Amino acid sequence: MTRPKPKATTGVPTGRNNPSEISRDHLADLYGRLLTIRRAEERLQKLFADGEVPGFIHLSIGQEAVSVGVMDALRDADTIASTHRGHGHAIAKGMALEGFFAELLARDEGVCRGRGGSMHVADMKIGMLGANGIVGAGLSIALGSALAHKTRGTNDIAVAFFGDGAQAEGLLHECLNIAALWKLPLLFVCENNGWGEFLPTTKHLAFQLGDLAAAYRVPHTRVDGNDVVAVQAAAHRIVEAMREGAGPMALECVTTRVRGHFEGDAQKYRDPDELAALAALDPVRRVADQLAALGLGAAALEAIDAGVAQKVEAAVAHARTGTDPSFEAACADVYAEGGRA
Amino acid sequence: MAELRYQKAIGRALEDAMTADPTVIxxxxxxxxxxxxxxxxxxxxEKFGAARVFDTPISEAALAGAAVGAAVSGLKPVLEIMFMDFTTLVMDALVNQAAKARFMFGGRCAVPLVLRTPHGGGxxxxxxxxxxxxxxxAHVPGLKVVCPSDPVSAYGLLRAAIDDPNPVIFVENKSLYASKIDAPDELPAFEVGKARIARPGADVTIVTYGGALRTALAAADALAGEGVEAEIVDLLSLQPWDEATVLASLSRTHRLVVMHEAVEAFGVGAEIAARMADIGFDELDGPIVRVGAPFMPIPFSKPxxxxxxxxxxxxxxxxxxxxA
Incomplete structure (x- = not known):
């Protein structure tokens, strides 16, 4: 059987909002994963406001379907490089909530032992190569990881997540060129939420990603990034082709940034009408409605939510009882030991 | 013994490292x-094939980032940046990514990459x-910096840099590429962080590294004619640098001069001078003097x-x- 190859598109979102394409169980599973990110970030929002989370955090509320949909097509050995808005990527790739919350609360039990925080959550064991405080930097890290997959002869793939704002970084252009030139298994996933920090995308970019990808001959697909069914369908189709050696692909997910650029950003630069319209586009709510339409009762949906909330609370409790990181241990990890004498 | 050129020593180190470890690219x-x-x-x-040795587009920033990504994904990349001046383009990958990954990810990964790059005028x-x-x-915690001064140290330090689990900047002085010495068939191992005494002497310690070592040796010969015996410490490794060897030499000679080809202001010599002024204060019988390039860009005209x-x-x- 020959599998259909993804074809380049540059038009309007092609995501099909048809939940019957996947089983109800699969959809319910996606719903649980969407909710896990949503409830975790809502909890973080509160913890941050209460002063329990230091530093800066950038929430991905409204964008969860991109993380969950793309990761649905990945396996453990696949690698991802993330962004400053990376909580959803980390959780969707399989980061345990305990280690995640402990990191955000700056505990030694955190995935990075309290040294990285929100913008640096990482876990190499699950192929999560790190959130990143530098816009666009994850692109080249994923490029190198894709190079490693190819050099080792596996059919694992690497995914670079980046926002619409990062499209103005030169690294994107360099990475598109190299990935295309060397036919690397690198999936470029643009989370186009319409905002780059405090400016709308229209004031950042003179081009569309589809046109740019076409210039490098990288097939581009644009989907409704708030439709997890559409995202996962596109991701499965693309990733399958890439595992067979199709080379790099670009998946642009049109999505919504509900919160500010960072927590504490009052978003006075956004039109109140735009903000008011976001609720109707909520990717989590959409799946709940789809499940209800498929006959899943309110009690079952609530049970999923309650289970997620319980896990989140347990992780927060675990983080709160964690220990402060040791300065000596931190100093000892500036360099790795070893090497030839 | 056989004649070994600096440039060939680099190639031989790469060849031996790639033979020993199939993850080196x-x-x-x-x-x-x-x-x-x-x-x-x-x-x-020709020897290792296109999958392990390959040309790249002129995209330094992406290549350095790719080296980081490959290193955290199980390979040991050796990246060449054609001139050190071009490393301005790789700063994010080295400073924000390679240098910090191990630390900021909780000590749970390593970034075993080597960036080779030539520096120097003339x-x-x-x-x-x-x-x-x-x-x-050298100012960035998490990076190591080495700078060999001859073919034998170039071979040994490059092997050590590739074996090192940390990101190492391997600096090659352009004026040394054609230099050659008689070297043993079995080349000695070198350790990152260890200096050597290139010339013993009792009257003054000259600390230097890389291509400047030849200038220092010539100066020592000139000084010997005046009855001054200079001890020359060849640093070889700049980060970490061998504080103990420099202090021991200073404790023998009680005078210290630090010399390098790089601009003197805010340079490697400033760090060594400041450190020795602190921990070596009781040993000093004269001012610590730095010799480096003047605070200006390198001009083109020969004179x-x-x-x-x-x-x-x-x-x-x-x-x-x-x-005095």
């Missing part, structure tokens, strides 16, 4: 088909193809460049100052 602009801008990687493509290459920028990298480069005369004058 080599890439950069013109390293494969052309064998490197300075010929150091000739023959490696070729009339002008302001953007001659700079010695090693102090920038201007000659005037710019730290010379034997500059170093002899500095030694006289601390002995």
């Amino acid at each position: 080599l890439f950069g602009e013109d390293v494969a088909e052309a064998g490197g801008s300075f010929g150091a990687t000739k023959g490696l493509r 070729l009339g290459a002008g302001p953007q193809h001659s700079q010695c920028l090693e102090a920038w990298f 201007l460049e000659r005037a710019y480069m730290p010379s034997v005369e500059n170093l002899v004058a500095a030694v006289r100052r601390t002995l």
Whole structure:
């Protein structure tokens, strides 16, 4: 059987909002994963406001379907490089909530032992190569990881997540060129939420990603990034082709940034009408409605939510009882030991 | 014993490292088909194939980031950046990513990459193809910086750099590529972080590294004619640097001059001078004097460049100052 190859598109979102394409169980599973990110970030929002989370955090509320949909097509050995808005990527790739919350609360039990925080959550064991405080930097890290997959002869793939704002970084252009030139298994996933920090995308970019990808001959697909069914369908189709050696692909997910650029950003630069319209586009709510339409009762949906909330609370409790990181241990990890004498 | 050229020593180190470890890959602009801008990687493509030795587009920033991504994904990349001046383009990958990954990810990963790059003037290459920028990298926690001074140390340090689980900047002085010495068939191992005494002497310690070692040795010969015996410490490794060997030498000679080709202000010499002024204070019988390039870009014209480069005369004058 020959599998259909993804074809380049540059038009309007092609995501099909048809939940019957996947089983109800699969959809319910996606719903649980969407909710896990949503409830975790809502909890973080509160913890941050209460002063329990230091530093800066950038929430991905409204964008969860991109993380969950793309990761649905990945396996453990696949690698991802993330962004400053990376909580959803980390959780969707399989980061345990305990280690995640402990990191955000700056505990030694955190995935990075309290040294990285929100913008640096990482876990190499699950192929999560790190959130990143530098816009666009994850692109080249994923490029190198894709190079490693190819050099080792596996059919694992690497995914670079980046926002619409990062499209103005030169690294994107360099990475598109190299990935295309060397036919690397690198999936470029643009989370186009319409905002780059405090400016709308229209004031950042003179081009569309589809046109740019076409210039490098990288097939581009644009989907409704708030439709997890559409995202996962596109991701499965693309990733399958890439595992067979199709080379790099670009998946642009049109999505919504509900919160500010960072927590504490009052978003006075956004039109109140735009903000008011976001609720109707909520990717989590959409799946709940789809499940209800498929006959899943309110009690079952609530049970999923309650289970997620319980896990989140347990992780927060675990983080709160964690220990402060040791300065000596931190100093000892500036360099790795070893090497030839 | 056999004659060994610096440039060949680099190639041999790469060849031996790639033979010993199949995860070592080599890439950069013109390293494969052309064998490197300075010929150091000739023959490696033929021996190890295109999957392990390959040419790249002129995209330094992406290549350095890719080296980080490959390193955290199980390979040991060796990236060549054609001139050290071009490392301005790889700063994010090195400073924000490679240097910090192990630390900021909780000590749970390593970034075993080597970035080879040539520095140094004397070729009339002008302001953007001659700079010695090693102090920038030595200032970043998480990076290591080494700078060999001859073919034998080039071989040993490159092997050590590739074996090191940390990101290492391997700096090659352009004026050394054609240099050669008689070397044993079995080349000795070197350790990152260890200096050596290049010339023993009782009257003054001269600390230097890389291509400047030859200037220091010539100055020592000139000083010997005046009855001054200079001890020369060849640092070899700049980050970490061998504080113990420098302090031990200072404790024997009680005078210290630090010399390098890089701009003197805010340089490697400033760090060594400040440290020795602290922990070696009781040993000092004279001021610590630095010799480096003046605070200006490297000029193109030969006479201007000659005037710019730290010379034997500059170093002899500095030694006289601390002995006065």
